[in-house]
Amino acid sequence: MARKTVLIDTSLCTGCKACSVACKAWNELPAEKTQLLTSYQTQSAFTTKTWTYMTFVEKYEDQKMNWLMRKAQCFHCADPACMKACSSNAITKTESGYVVIDQEKCIGCGYCVENCPFGVPKVDLIKKKSYKCTGCIDRVENNLLPACVHTCQPGALSFGERDAMLAQAKKRLVEVQKTHPKAQLYGENEMGGMTYLYLLLDSPEIYDLPVKPTVPLSLTLWKDVIRPVGTVAVGGAAAAVVLGVFANLFRGNYGNSDNKEGGRD
Amino acid sequence: MALKMETRNQMPKRIIEDKVLRFSAGERLSHWVHAISFFVLLFTGLGVLSTSFQPAMAIFGGIQVAQLIHRIAAVFFVVVVGLMFFVGNPRYHWRWLKFVFSFKKSDWQHVCAFPKEFFGGHGNYPEQEKYNGGEKINSLITIFGTVFITLSGVVMWFSSSFPPALVRWAYPVHDLSMFIMTAAAIGHIYLGLLHPDSRAAMSGMINGYVSTKFARAHHREWYERLKKEQSMNEQKNV
Numbered sequence: 199m200a201r202k203t204v205l206i207d208t209s210l211c212t213g214c215k216a217c218s219v220a221c222k223a224w225n226e227l228p229a230e231k232t233q234l235l236t237s238y239q240t241q242s243a244f245t246t247k248t249w250t251y252m253t254f255v256e257k258y259e260d261q262k263m264n265w266l267m268r269k270a271q272c273f274h275c276a277d278p279a280c281m282k283a284c285s286s287n288a289i290t291k292t293e294s295g296y297v298v299i300d301q302e303k304c305i306g307c308g309y310c311v312e313n314c315p316f317g318v319p320k321v322d323l324i325k326k327k328s329y330k331c332t333g334c335i336d337r338v339e340n341n342l343l344p345a346c347v348h349t350c351q352p353g354a355l356s357f358g359e360r361d362a363m364l365a366q367a368k369k370r371l372v373e374v375q376k377t378h379p380k381a382q383l384y385g386e387n388e389m390g391g392m393t394y395l396y397l398l399l400d401s402p403e404i405y406d407l408p409v410k411p412t413v414p415l416s417l418t419l420w421k422d423v424i425r426p427v428g429t430v431a432v433g434g435a436a437a438a439v440v441l442g443v444f445a446n447l448f449r450g451n452y453g454n455s456d457n458k459e460g461g462r463d
Numbered sequence: 464m465a466l467k468m469e470t471r472n473q474m475p476k477r478i479i480e481d482k483v484l485r486f487s488a489g490e491r492l493s494h495w496v497h498a499i500s501f502f503v504l505l506f507t508g509l510g511v512l513s514t515s516f517q518p519a520m521a522i523f524g525g526i527q528v529a530q531l532i533h534r535i536a537a538v539f540f541v542v543v544v545g546l547m548f549f550v551g552n553p554r555y556h557w558r559w560l561k562f563v564f565s566f567k568k569s570d571w572q573h574v575c576a577f578p579k580e581f582f583g584g585h586g587n588y589p590e591q592e593k594y595n596g597g598e599k600i601n602s603l604i605t606i607f608g609t610v611f612i613t614l615s616g617v618v619m620w621f622s623s624s625f626p627p628a629l630v631r632w633a634y635p636v637h638d639l640s641m642f643i644m645t646a647a648a649i650g651h652i653y654l655g656l657l658h659p660d661s662r663a664a665m666s667g668m669i670n671g672y673v674s675t676k677f678a679r680a681h682h683r684e685w686y687e688r689l690k691k692e693q694s695m696n697e698q699k700n701v
Contacts (some may be wrong), residue, residue: 283634285511301612305526307511312622312630326527420635428642435646438581439653446583451659 199294203337203363204347206269207397209374209381210354213238213252213267217346217355221250221271224334224345237265244270246322249331250346255404264378268396268405269346269355272297272318272331277390279413280310280319280330282421288328295360295393296333304328315389315411335391360391367397374399389413476696477689483678485593485667487555493547494668497605505645507533512638528645534620541613562594563602569684570596581650581661590683597654604647612640 222229227247232240237254243249250271258262278297280291288303289310299310299319306326310319319330334344338357342348347355356366367383374381378399385392388411402409446452477484482593486494507529523529546554569589573596576586587688588595594602618633625633654661655668664681667673678686 226591285514286517287514305517305530308622312627312634317627414631416631420638422641423643424566424635428638431642431646432649435649439649439657441578441581442653443657446659449583451583454659 199292199339201360202294202296202393203354203358203360204333204344204394205358205363205367205370205397206394207354207356207367207374208266208268208399209269209370209378209397210352211269212354213254213265213349215252216349217269217349218248218250218252220345220349221246221331223407224337225249225332242302244318244320244330246320246329249329253405255406257400257404264399266399266404268398271394272333273316273385273389274331274333274393276392277413279313279315279389279417282413283313283417285309287360292335294335294338296335296338297393298329298332298335299328301327313414313417315408315414354415364454365397367395370397431463476693478675478686478693479672481675482672483675483686483689484671484672484680485673486666487552488557488671489547489551489553490555491668491671493544493556496543497541497609500536500543501648504533505537505641507536507664508641537613537616537620540609544609559594559602560606562592563599563606566596566599570599573597574600581658583659590687591681591685592688593682593685595681601647601651604643608640608644608647611636612644615640631643676697 199370213427221227227249230245230247234240235242237256239252239254241248241251250269253268253270255266255268258264274293274295274297277290278289278291281291281297284309286303286305288300288305289297290298290300304327306321306323306328308321309330311317311321319328321328334342334346337344337348343357344355347357356363360368362458364386371381371383374397380400382398382401384396384402385394398405398407406459505521507520510520510526510529517526520526520529523532547553569591573588573591576588577597579586615633615637618630619637622630622633655665656662661681663677664673675686678689
């Protein structure tokens with residue numbers, strides 16, 4: 199299956215939160231007790247049972263309020279830090295661009311939680327499993343729209359082939375920039391290009407998103423340098439010991455009575 | 464009373480006939496607690512190092528049990544050896560630190576001759592104190608490795624109490640410490656058990672004593688110092 203993309207056009211979003219309800223319904227995730235945090239926002243972070251939620255920012259400019267809304271979920275990065283961090287090869291990336299966790303393989307170590315630049319995966323401490331948005335891959339692979347896209351009334355969410363979605367996003371951007379000059383795309387190139395592509399009305403930091411999200415340097419150093427070099431070092435030490443035993447045998451050092459007492463004055 | 468104080472302050476008799484006391488009971492306890500817990504930690508940690516080790520975690524009763532044992536062993540690894548620096552007779556532990564942190568030219572010369580010795584040859588190096596240059600390096604690896612693996616381990620254990628940026632760095636630090644300590648341990652075990660010339664040192668970690676022959680051959684500077692101190696003490700007592 200070719201690369202898919204979900205375009206989230208925040209200029210069309212009304213903040214109705216139907217997407218988060220549809221997500222819970224399809225994925226059979228129980229509701230959680232929430233409270234009003236700021237503006238219309240009721241959730242501050244992902245949980246093992248909440249894979250998508252709405253963020254609201256009230257930005258005041260020239261006596262005018264800009265109400266910035268964003269549907270948050272896993273971005274499904276093309277270069278996913280969670281997958282690189284996973285200790286158990288439980289996280290994989292599909293050809294269609296989805297990053298999925300295999301809960302059978304997951305041991306709940308939490309390395310994905312700490313390394314995701316967006317704080318997406320969450321570990322259930324009882325079940326010892328990590329959970330996040332699946333992108334409704336079970337629907338997508340059966341030619342159904344993702345639950346959130348399917349339910350979106352104002353048409354803020356659209357799903358399709360990556361090229362088509364990118365073209366649509368760029369066309370919309372020109373339009374939106376007439377009223378929101380700071381509007382920009384987020385996810386075209388970030389993290390290798392993300393399956394969930396945003397048309398934001400303002401710069402990413404206003405939405406509390408990292409401007410230049412990257413795979414953490416510590417993760418690259420850990421998996422690409424320390425792991426291979428360390429393995430060679432331990433293997434080298436073991437090889438040196440084997441060589442040492444043979445060298446001593448060859449030199450006849452084991453039969454030398456002087457050595458028994460640790461001698462040779 | 465005064466007499467008793469005097470005897471207690473005396474250096475214990477280190478050379479007894481053909482044997483020299485090298486390690487106190489406390490030092491031996493610390494060594495073996497460290498060694499055993501290190502290997503328990505290493506083996507229970509293998510499951511998160513590579514998936515190829517995950518089936519082997521069945522030995523411990525599954526990877527979740529292995530992770531629990533890892534945490535229990537970590538407490539022993541840190542607390543028991545840490546306490547030995549403060550309770551009982553901690554003087555020897557602090558002396559060990561003083562020894563290994565004074566790295567001299569003669570230590571460096573031993574390190575340079577060490578590869579030759581390792582493979583059964585005979586390298587030239589000056590007379591050594593209680594710890595030779597190689598032993599000092601092994602000790603330093605143990606000290607710094609333990610400190611870094613402990614600090615990073617605490618951050619990983621209580622990850623929700625630390626900022627993600629710090630937790631992310633704890634992983635490579637924990638792994639790097641493990642790799643260096645494991646490589647050092649492999650060489651250390653070889654020298655203690657399999658190396659024909661140095662394995663005579665093993666008894667020092669079992670009953671505390673090494674042969675005078677070994678002491679003279681490997682740590683002459685130390686042996687001569689002990690001999691001098693002992694004879695001075697004997698003269699004082701006479």
